[in-house]
C-alpha cells in the first residue's frame with residue numbers, strides 16, 4: 682500500500698455531467714503523486730452530523746494542473762485529456778467521478794471552485810501488485826466490466842495497462858444512457874467499448890453481462906482477465922461468467938465504510954477461509970480482490986463474528 686495523506690484540499694472544478702453525476706477535481710499534489718490505479722479516497726464534507734462520516738470515492742483520474750492553483754479562481758485549471766502530457770508531468774489534481782445518491786453526495790454536488798474539504802488518500806491497495814500485471818500480460822485481452830458508477834474505479838487501470846501495451850475492451854452497463862458517463866475517457870486505451878442500458882436508450886438493451894457472454898462465446902479460445910466494478914448483483918453475475926468460461930477475475934468492491942483504515946471492521950466481507958481468516962476488510966485488504974477469494978451468494982450474508 683502506498684503512503685496515505687490526510688489533507689485539506691481545494692476544489693478546482695465540480696463539473697455536472699448527465700444523470701446526477703459530477704466530476705470533482707481537487708488540487709492535492711502529494712495525494713495525486715502517491716495514487717495507484719484502483720485506490721480510493723475518503724472525502725469529508727463540512728456540515729451536520731449526518732455528513733460527519735467520510736464518503737469513500739474511487740480515484741477516477743489524475744491530471745496535471747495547467748496553471749497555478751489559487752483559491753476561488755473561476756476558470757478551469759485542470760489539464761485537458763491529453764494522455765501524452767499526463768505521462769510527462771507529475772499529477773497535481775485528483776478527480777472523483779460521483780453520482781448523487783444521498784445527503785453526502787448531494788452536498789458534494791454543491792461544492793464550488795475554491796471550497797475546501799478534508800480528504801484522506803490514497804487508500805486501499807490498487808489493481809497492480811506485480812502478480813496482477815503478470816496475469817494481464819499473459820492473457821489475450823483485459824476486459825473491464827463496469828456497472829454504473831463502478832466505472833470510476835477502472836480508468837487509471839486502463840491507462841496503466843495501455844502504457845504496457847496490453848489490449849483491453851470495456852463493457853459498461855447502466856440503467857439509462859445518462860448513467861454511461863466517462864466512456865470517452867476510456868477510448869484512447871481500449872480497442873472497443875460495448876455499452877448496455879436497461880431501458881435500451883443506448884447500446885444493448887438489457888444487462889451488460891449479456892453482450893459480455895456473447896463475446897466470451899465468440900472467443901472461447903482466448904484467455905481474458907476481467908476487471909470488474911459495480912453493484913453487488915452485477916459483480917456476482919460477472920464473476921459467474923468468469924468462472925463458467927474459466928477466466929481470472931479481479932473485483933473492486935464498494936461496500937459501505939466507516940473508518941477506511943482497518944479499525945472499525947464495518948467493511949468486512951466473507952472470503953474463503955475459516956475463523957478470523959474468513960473475513961477481510963475492503964478498505965485495507967481491498968478494495969480489489971481476486972473473485973475466487975470472495976464468498977458470493979447467500980453464504981456471504983453470514984454475519985461477521987468474533988473479530
Ligand SMILES: Cc1cc2nc3c(=O)[nH]c(=O)nc-3n(C[C@H](O)[C@H](O)[C@H](O)COP(=O)(O)OP(=O)(O)OC[C@H]3O[C@@H](n4cnc5c(N)ncnc54)[C@H](O)[C@@H]3O)c2cc1C
Nearest residue numbers: 736737738739778779780782783784785786833935936937
Ligand atoms: C471503495 C469505494 C469506492 C467508491 N467509489 C465511488 C465513486 O467513485 N463514485 C461514487 O459515486 N460512489 C462511490 N462509492 C459509493 C459512495 O461511497 C456512496 O455512494 C456514498 O458514500 C453515498 O453517500 P451519501 O451520503 O450520498 O448517501 P447515503 O445517504 O449514505 O446513502 C444513500 C443511498 O445510497 C446507498 N449507498 C451508500 N453507500 C453505498 C455504497 N458504498 N454502495 C452502494 N450503495 C450505497 C445507501 O444504501 C442509500 O440507499 C464508493 C464506495 C466505496 C466503498
Ligand code: FES
Nearest residue numbers: 939941945946964
Ligand atoms: S471501514 Fe473500518 S475497517 Fe474498513
